[in-house]
Amino acid sequence: DIQLTQSPSFLSASVGDRVTITCRASQGISSYLAWYQQKPGKGPKLLIYAASTLQSGVPSRFSGSGSGTEFTLTISSLQPEDFATYYCQQLSSYPLTFGGGTKVEIK
């Protein structure tokens, strides 16, 4: 199985900050990676797919990069509605797997 390691698992940031979350895969997954945002009591929301493609309707302050084994999700200027938990997911091979999550909280 492909393991995804997200870092950090928790971060505290202020509105307007630039935030970067890293996702490392235990083996190469090309660009078969997605990023999701989840708020309490809700299903996840797709932000980025194919490592760097912004899903329709997602604000442009979100961006993704990387390929192979190392990926990043960047929020260029954190907004109040961005405080949530973020997950990466690999879709290169079965079983599909998720990273452990990064909780972004208000400083």
Added chain:
Amino acid sequence: EVQLVESGGGLVQPGGSLRLSCAVSGFTFSDHYMDWVRQAPGKGLEWVGRTRNKANSYTTEYAASVKGRFTISRDDSKNSLYLQMNSLETEDTAVYYCARDFGPRGGTYYFDYWGQGTLVTVSS
């Protein structure tokens, strides 16, 4: 508007069975692959399994942790997805989400819409 609504969750004893449903609307269900994902209380996301569409013979994939115990099915005429869960264990306690796949994009399918989830509690 795309909607996915899960139902059927509840309290069940270890060793018992439960069938979850996911009713969808706002898109052509028969065209899409569909997935189940679960989330134990306070934990991260875990993929459960996938069903492909009719064009791909409704074939399925499962996580090792549920293979042989859980079965994913669908009824395209009813716009509904199902998860039959047998031999339930306390470790199966989680919120269960259904998710729509879209694609292929660059050779794979991604999850673009999710339901709100239904809670399954396995306890004596």
